Amino acid sequence: MSAEKLIVAKNLVKIYKRGRSEMVRALDNVSLEVHPAEMILLYGPSGSGKSTLLQLLSGMDKPTEGTIEYRGQDITTWSDADLTKYRRDEVGFVFQSWELIDHLTALENVEVPLYPTKIPSGEVRTKAIQLLRKMELLDREEHYPKELSGGEQQRVALARALIKEPKVIFADEPTGNLDSETGEMIMRMLKIVCRQGTAVIIATHNESLRKYADRTIKLFDGKMARN
Amino acid sequence: MGFFRIISRSSKFAVRVKKRFILLLLIYAIIAGFVGALVDDLDSYQTSDLLDQRGVYIEQAEEFSVTGTQGSALVSALNSATLGYSLDDIQMYKYAQLDNQLRIYSFDLSRPWLHPNLNPDIVKTGSFPSSVGEALVPMGDIQKRNSTNGAVIESTIAVGSEFTFTTGANEVTIRVSGIMDPSDYVGSENDDLWFFVDDSTFNDILALYGLDPEADTFVHSMAIPIVIEGSGIPLFDIPTDKDYENVADLEQTIQQDYLPDDVTYGNFNKNAETSPIDVKQKNRLQSLLTFVVAVGFGALFVFLFGMLIAKFRKREIAILKAMGYTRGSIQLSLVTEIFTDAIIGFTVGMGLIQLALLYMSDFEPSTLFRPVSVWISFLIVVLMSLPGTFIITWRSLGVSPMTIFRDK
Numbered sequence: 295m296s297a298e299k300l301i302v303a304k305n306l307v308k309i310y311k312r313g314r315s316e317m318v319r320a321l322d323n324v325s326l327e328v329h330p331a332e333m334i335l336l337y338g339p340s341g342s343g344k345s346t347l348l349q350l351l352s353g354m355d356k357p358t359e360g361t362i363e364y365r366g367q368d369i370t371t372w373s374d375a376d377l378t379k380y381r382r383d384e385v386g387f388v389f390q391s392w393e394l395i396d397h398l399t400a401l402e403n404v405e406v407p408l409y410p411t412k413i414p415s416g417e418v419r420t421k422a423i424q425l426l427r428k429m430e431l432l433d434r435e436e437h438y439p440k441e442l443s444g445g446e447q448q449r450v451a452l453a454r455a456l457i458k459e460p461k462v463i464f465a466d467e468p469t470g471n472l473d474s475e476t477g478e479m480i481m482r483m484l485k486i487v488c489r490q491g492t493a494v495i496i497a498t499h500n501e502s503l504r505k506y507a508d509r510t511i512k513l514f515d516g517k518m519a520r521n
Numbered sequence: 522m523g524f525f526r527i528i529s530r531s532s533k534f535a536v537r538v539k540k541r542f543i544l545l546l547l548i549y550a551i552i553a554g555f556v557g558a559l560v561d562d563l564d565s566y567q568t569s570d571l572l573d574q575r576g577v578y579i580e581q582a583e584e585f586s587v588t589g590t591q592g593s594a595l596v597s598a599l600n601s602a603t604l605g606y607s608l609d610d611i612q613m614y615k616y617a618q619l620d621n622q623l624r625i626y627s628f629d630l631s632r633p634w635l636h637p638n639l640n641p642d643i644v645k646t647g648s649f650p651s652s653v654g655e656a657l658v659p660m661g662d663i664q665k666r667n668s669t670n671g672a673v674i675e676s677t678i679a680v681g682s683e684f685t686f687t688t689g690a691n692e693v694t695i696r697v698s699g700i701m702d703p704s705d706y707v708g709s710e711n712d713d714l715w716f717f718v719d720d721s722t723f724n725d726i727l728a729l730y731g732l733d734p735e736a737d738t739f740v741h742s743m744a745i746p747i748v749i750e751g752s753g754i755p756l757f758d759i760p761t762d763k764d765y766e767n768v769a770d771l772e773q774t775i776q777q778d779y780l781p782d783d784v785t786y787g788n789f790n791k792n793a794e795t796s797p798i799d800v801k802q803k804n805r806l807q808s809l810l811t812f813v814v815a816v817g818f819g820a821l822f823v824f825l826f827g828m829l830i831a832k833f834r835k836r837e838i839a840i841l842k843a844m845g846y847t848r849g850s851i852q853l854s855l856v857t858e859i860f861t862d863a864i865i866g867f868t869v870g871m872g873l874i875q876l877a878l879l880y881m882s883d884f885e886p887s888t889l890f891r892p893v894s895v896w897i898s899f900l901i902v903v904l905m906s907l908p909g910t911f912i913i914t915w916r917s918l919g920v921s922p923m924t925i926f927r928d929k
Contacts, residue, residue, distance in 0.1 A: 354842075354921055355923040356921070378846070378848075379845065382845020382846070387843055393836070393839075395840060397537045397538045407844045407845065409526050409530055409850075410524075454844070458844075458845075
């Protein structure tokens, strides 16, 4: 594990408003550090705050209290435009429900993050095809999401996250909707990505995935139970 | 690179979601046809009514001073002259004295507002004649009489009264559609019976009386409209000060070059007339109408696209935001898709309505919308929809992606 600190989160608190007046404390004073090429497993039951923590670390949401430093800079003070740049250049996100765009083919879904960039179209296409080959999906490149199985959709989502070559990947229940065999395959792929230098942070309620992790953090009721 | 790639991909994706594409296409097609018809109608309104209402008006100084033949000579001279601007169908207002107390006047049925005095404003009861065989008459008691050639007056004139001119087996029947105050018209005499009829009926009655339409008639006035040749875009072709200058120039040209010295064609006391209806007021009304139509449809599009985008695109916006798309990139993507759908829908809608018009008119090409109407409709329908899309999506783009996912 590298001594370099990629992300340092301190005393994170996230409070949601539910309904008209009820306040939900989704995260309560959570702190952690993330190093390059490290795989961290955030594990805990539903409602423990692991997905919320991923969303805060990935810049998709802002904490109510606390700081998140990415390479020494506090992203909680960043503007919306800065956070967009952070998500675009530094971060890849894999959703539990994959969140592929329905009217794009598998290949186009993988390419989408690079459409606004200056990378030539031919290069974008080559990278997308290479990733689909790694995910063993080359024969499915022209299929739409609804024509793919859950495992295939998850692999497309992973390829989409990887095409930007992010420094850190956040995966929210990446095996949650998959059978155990496909789940193992996804985890092996994430492990390979991690070995190549990308930090991977996985939120899951599946304790059996701990074998892949360099470090496990248990969350319960929004609090850190074990590190 | 990224900018053009988003445009090319988004225009390709615009037609891929069949359900959404067909819905948008239908909306655009219906509104394009409707707006096209409206714009073309507004266009016609301006060119046929508004622009004809200015020009030079020449009125004879004394009764029986200008014959129909002399009037026709002046019309020919003016029509063949190079004046620097177009004259459009110079109208001679003729009259003929049928007997001591019976006189008929002519006017142009298709241009009721062309004459500054003889127009719908002077009608007190009923309406200005709008079809062949209808007549305008002065108010007042008319004695029952039979003229030498047989104009049979049955009763006091009222709207709806019919008069029949008969000669042997031939007859021409006219029906009173409106009554005017004779004092509104120069030289009226209460004990005379005057009929103001359209040109066609005027000639029929002359024929019945065996009179020559040129030699046996007189010209009481002439109206010379000037065709406004401005920007070439009718809705925005509002007359300017230059057009009024043209009117003044024309008056001077007629006086100097075309009014023969030996014939009294008339005075110019009423020259350079504009419409009795305030033209500027009408312009303002028209501008307001155009504005209301454009803004009204713009607002409708904002509303429709707000609903559609909220329904179909919120999840996609959240995904793109999560992947690091900027507001601008997402806007560009959505606007390109909407623009593509709008252009296709507009083309389909405009094409169908043109085909329908052709079919209904037995394939008469003149029923097609003028190109300028199509372009103006395009501006209203397609371009106005873009700010709507922009405004609605801007709100969605202002929140974090997770907020959108959570809302879903």
